[in-house]
Amino acid sequence: MIIRIELNEKPCSIEVDDPRVTLLDLLRERLNLTGTKKGCDRGQCGACTVLVDGRRINSCLTLAFSVDGRSVTTVEGLAKGGKLHPIQEVFISRDALQCGFCTPGQLMSAVGLANEMPLRNDPEQIREAMSGNLCRCGAYQGIVEAIMDYHGALSTDGATHETI
Amino acid sequence: MRGRHGSSVGQPLTRLDGHLKVTGAAVYAADNNPPGMLHAVMATSDIANGKVASLEIEAAKRHPGVVEVMTPDNRPPIADPAGPDAPFGWRLDVLQSDIVHYAKQPIAVVIATSLEAATEGAALLAPRYEEHSPVADFDTAETFAATAAGVFGPARDEMGNVETELHAATFRLDEVYDTPAQYHNPMEPHAIVASWDGDELTVDTPSQGLIMAQRRISDLFGIPLENIHVRSPFLGGGFGNKGFLAGPQILGILAARLVGKPVKLVMRRDQMYGPLGHRGRTQQRFQLGLDDDSKLVALNHTIKAATSIFDEFVEPAGKISQTLYASRAIATDHQAVPMHIGTPGFMRAPGEASGSAALEIAMDEAAFARGLDPLEFRLNNYAEVEPISGKPFSSKELRACYTQGAARFGWADRPLLPRQMRNEAGLLVGWGVGTATFPTLMFNGQARAVLTADGAATVETAAADMGQGAWTSFAQIAADSLGLSLDKVEFRAGSSKFPDAGIAGGSAHTATAGSAIHAAGRDLIAKLAAIAARDERSALHGTGNKDIVARDGRLYLREDEDRSDSYIDILGRAGLGEIRSDSKVGPDDPIRSDYAMHAHGAVFAEVLVDPELGQVRVSRLVGAFAAGAIINPRLVRSQYYGGMIWGLSFALHEEALIDHRSGRILNADLAGYHVPVNADVVSLEALIVDEYDPHVNALGAKGVGELGITGTVGAIANAVWHATGVRVRRYPIKITDLIDQPGRSI
Amino acid sequence: MKRFEYIRATSVAEATSAAMEQNAVFLAGGTNLVDLMKVGVSRPDRVIDISGLAELARVEFLPNGGVRIGALVLNTDLAYHPQFSRDYPSVAEALLSAASGQLRNAATAGGNILQKTRCSYFFDLASACNKRQPGAGCDARDGENHGLAILGWSLSCIATHPSDFAVPMVALDAVVEIDGISGHREVLLDAFYTLPGDYPERETVLQPGELVVAIRLPPEAKTFAQHSRYLKLRDRTSFAFALVSVAASLVVEEGMIRDARIALGGVALKPWRARAAETRLKGQVCSDTLFREAAEVALADARPSGNNAAKIELSRRLVVRALRVAEAGNTDQPRSLPGSVFAEQPKVSANG
C-alpha cells in the first residue's frame, strides 16, 4: 500500500509492503526520521509521541496504514528555517532534559497538550497532562517550568526551582 | 579549582548539546541505519532453569524476510565470555549453550530484512524446554557467605566488638528491612548497530566506558584494538547498566558477522529484565545499640542479598554503615542468596542506595524510641572521622547540609510524635529526614589537548554523556585549563578513537575524565610557556620557572601581568602548526590513601497521605548537598533532582514482581513496573552547599550523580511514618502496606 | 506480530460483513489491540480498521434528554466536550483519570469498554491462562494476585476489568448499541459484560462480527449532574490502572438522597454495580454512618481470590469517600488531578 501523509508540512508518499509497520517504525526505520524515540513500544512511556492532525499520540501503537491521508508532525518539524521553536528554547534554558532520549516525546506532548484542554495557570494541570511521558533521568521539574514558560504563565506554587 | 570570575568553570551554562537534543538531531545508537542493514531480534527464554530442547528454526526461516537464525549451533566462535578477561569474571550469555539460568536469557537471534519480520521470526521459534523448578523465592532460598560485598568490598568487616557493645548498650533496636529487585530501565533500551568490514568493526552502542568496550570486543573476537571503532556520542540514560558491554550487544556483533551485513539489534523493553543486571533484592537486619547519651555504641548490619546461581554480585549495602555514623563498634556481614535470575550489578548508587534506605529508617526508629528529634539524633552521632578506618575526611560539610536544609525546609516546626499534622484538605502530613552520602571515587583516565596555530584548541577524551552533561561541563573544564573561551575549544568525546576516559560510573566521571582534561590543558600551557620563555622575541622571555597565568588566549606573568604574549604569536614565531599534550590521571595518588573521601547531603521530605485510603504523595523534597567544587551548578542541580526522584521511586514505586513458581518477572515493562511520572514530582529543591576540598582531585570536585538517591529514600519512608504512625519496613511503600497492618493500620 | 490482512472499512455494513471472516478483529484506536498483537496474545488474520467511520465519531444529545456516544468518539473529545462533561461529570472524570493524554487521544469509547484485562498472566504467553486458552488453568490463582478480583470471580478466572470509563457508565445505566450482519440490537452495558464463570474466555455478549456502534446514556443519567464523582486509587499519582475505583452519583435534595448510583472498578471482571447499596441510600439523609452502611452492603459478597483481602476493606473505604465527595458536589473548575484522592479538599474526620 502507498501511504500518503503530510509529514512536517511536506507531502510524503511511501510504499509500505507490510501492514504490521507502526507509525513509529515507519518514521525511524523507513523514513530515517530518527528523532522520535522508542522507549517501550507499548504505549507506556511516551518517547514516541508525535502529532497526528495536531493531536499527540503514541506512534508505537498506531499502524502506519491507519494514518494514511493524515498529517504527522515529529520533533524534526518543530524548528523552522533553522530557528528553534519556543518550546525548544525553554527546554534548553530550564534544563528540562538530561540524556535527551525522552525529550522529543516530551516536546511533542508539550506542544500537543494545549490543543486538548483549556490551560490554566496551574502546574498541577501540566504535571498531570505530561504524565504519559516518562523521564527516567528525572527532568520533570524543568519540564513543567519550561511548559509554564512556554504557555506564558509561570506559577508561584510548586515551581520552587530558582533560576540560576 | 574553584569557580572564578571570567572562567567557564562554576558557570551555570545551558547544555551545549541542548540544541541537538531538542531537535532530534542527537544520534543515539539505534538511530543509525547504515545501507544494507538487517534487523536482529533476540528470542529470550521463558523458563528460568533448564535447557532449550527445541526451536522451530525452519518455521522462523520460512517467514518472509527472515534471513538467518543464530543459535548456539551456528553462532560464530568467540573467546570464552566468562574467561579471565571478563570484567570481574562475569559471564555474558551469548548463546554459548542451550542451558538456561534465568528468564529472559537470550536463546536465539533472528535476523531479517525488516524489524517486523525479525520480530515475528523470533516469535515463531516457539521454544520447547526441559524445565526444572527454579529457585525464585528469596525468602525460602538457601544462602551462603558472600565472598565480597559488590566487587571490591570485604563481605564482612568489624571494628570494635559489636557483640560486647550491644550487650552493654542501654537501648537496643533490632529490626529487619526489605528492599526489592529493581531494574535500571534507562529510557533508551540497549541497542547496537554493528558493521564488519573484513576484520574491522564499527559499532554504535550506548556505553558508559568506550575503551573498556573496545577492549572487551578485542578480547572476545581476537582482533586488534585499532580495528574496532565504538561510537557512543549520546546515551539515553545508563545508570550503571551500560557500564560493561552486555550479552545482547555482543550478540548484535555476532549476528553481523554471521550474515556479513550491518545489523541493528535493539532490545525490547521486557528483555531488559534479564541479562543487563539489576539492583538485587536485599533483606537487611540492623542491630543498633545506644548508650545513655543516645550515642551509637554498636551498629551491626547483616545483609542477605540475591545473586544469580552462576555469578556472585551481592549488593554492598553494608558499605554505608562503615562510613556514615560514628559508633564504637561496627560490623557488617553479607550473605548471598543464589537464585535463578540474571546477575545483579551496579545500579545508580550501588550499595549506598539500598543500605541507606534501611539504615535511615533504623536511625529514625532509634531516635523516636529515645524521644529525640531524628535530625538531632543524627547530629548526636555525627562522624568526625570515617568510622571504619579512623581516617580524616578530605572535606565534610554535612553539618552545613543539615543546617541549611533544615532551615529551608522549616524542620524546626516538626512535632516529635507521628500523626500530628494535617493539611487544609484533611490529608495527613509527615516530615522525614535522611542523610545522603556517596564515596568519591576516581578511575584511570586520559585526555589529549591540541592547540593549533590559529589559537583554537581541540580536547579529546572517550568520555560518555548519559545525561549528566559531560558535553558541557568537560568543555568548561577544557576551556579553563587552556585559558581559552569556550568558543575557542572544540571538545570531542563519545568515540573509542579518543584517549581512555575511564568509565562514566561511580559518580567519578568528572573526577576522572575532568581531571584528565584539566591535566592535559595544564601541561599544554606549561609547554607553551616554556616555548615563550625560550623565545627572545616574547614578552615572556626568561620567565622559565615563574608562575604563568593562561587567560583568553594569552599567557601572563602572574607577578607582572603587563608581560604577556598570545598563543597565536608564540606558536607563530616558533613556526609550530600545533602543540599537543597527552595526560594520564589515576586514583593512586598517595594522598587519596590518607583521607576518607565522601560527598554528603541531607534530604528533607514532606509527604501527604490519605488518612483512610493510604495513597501517598511526596509534596516536597529539599536536599542540601556538599560535593566539593561545582563545575556547572545548573547541571549539578539537575543531577540532584534526578537522584532525588530515584529516591522517591525507590521509596514508593519500583519493584520487580517475580513469580515464585516460574521465576519470570510479571511486570517486565513500564506499565506494571512503576517509575515516577511527572505528577509524582511536585516540588524539588537542591541546595548546593559550599565545600572546599584540596585533596580529592585537581578539580576539587566530588561526584553528584548518585548522591541524591541516598538519604531521599529514607527521608520519604520516615515522612510516611511521621504522617501515619505506621512503620513500614519494606520498599516500596504501597497503599496496602498502610491499610493492611493488623491493629496498626491507618 | 503475525502478518495480517488490513482492511479499511468505509461503512458499518462493510465492517460487519468483513468481520464474519474467521479470526478477524476491529481496529479502532489500536491502543489495546496493537499492544496485544505485539505481545502475541492476539494473532488475528484480518484487521478491519474502523477508525475512518466518521458516522461513529459523533456525540449526539437526544431529544429525550439522553446522549448517544458514537463508538469512535475519542476519549479526549468526550471528556472535554463542554456539554457532556457538564451533564456527566463522573464520566468525564473517569475518562481523564485513565491512561495518558496521548492514549486518550487515540482511544475510542468502543475500544475502551472492550479492552482486555491487565492480568499479568494473561499477557505472559508462557503462563497458564483460561482466558487466553480455555482449559489451560489459571496461574494467577496461586500467583501474584494482590490486585485481582474480590467480586464475581470464579475458580477459572480471577481477573479484573481495567476500564475506568465503563465504571460510571455502568452506574448510569448505559446501553450498548450493536450492529451485526443479522441486524441491530441493544444491551445494557451492565449485561453486556459477562462474568468469568466457567467460560472466562468470553468477556461480553458480543457475537463474532458484531460491532459496537454507540453507547447511550438514558435521560435520567443527567439528573445526577450535580453530585457525580469518580475516584480511583492507584500506586502512582497518574498513568496507572486502578487498584480500586468507585463511581458515585447522587440526587440530593435538602440533604435527602433521592436517587443513588454506585459502581466499583478494579474489583471484578466487569464494572461492579452495587444496587443493594444504592437501595440502602435512597430516601435517607446523607451521613457518614449511612455511607458506611452502604459500603458494607456494597462489599457484602466480596471475598478474596488470593492474597488480596486488603482490597475489600479498601473498597469499602473508597465507597464511603466517593459518596462523601459526590455529596459535596461537583465544581465548575475542572480538577487538575482527575479521579485522584489528591484532587480535592475533602472534609475528613480523624481516623475515618
Ligand SMILES: Cc1cc2nc3c(=O)[nH]c(=O)nc-3n(C[C@H](O)[C@H](O)[C@H](O)COP(=O)(O)OP(=O)(O)OC[C@H]3O[C@@H](n4cnc5c(N)ncnc54)[C@H](O)[C@@H]3O)c2cc1C
Ligand atoms: C499504558 C496504558 C495504560 C492504560 N491505562 C488505562 C487506564 O488507566 N484506564 C483505562 O480505562 N484504560 C487504560 N488503558 C487502556 C486504554 O484506555 C484502551 O487501550 C483504549 O481505551 C482502547 O481503545 P482503542 O480505541 O484504542 O481500542 P482498540 O485497541 O482499537 O480495540 C480494543 C478492543 O476492542 C475491539 N473494538 C474496538 N472498537 C470496537 C467496536 N466499535 N466494536 C467492537 N469491537 C471493537 C477491538 O477489536 C479490540 O479487541 C491503558 C492503555 C495503555 C496502553
Ligand code: SF4
Ligand atoms: S485470572 Fe483470568 S486472565 Fe488471569 S491468568 Fe487466570 S484465567 Fe487468565
Ligand code: FES
Ligand atoms: S515507545 Fe511508544 S509509548 Fe513508549
Ligand code: FES
Ligand atoms: S532526559 Fe533522560 S529520560 Fe528524560
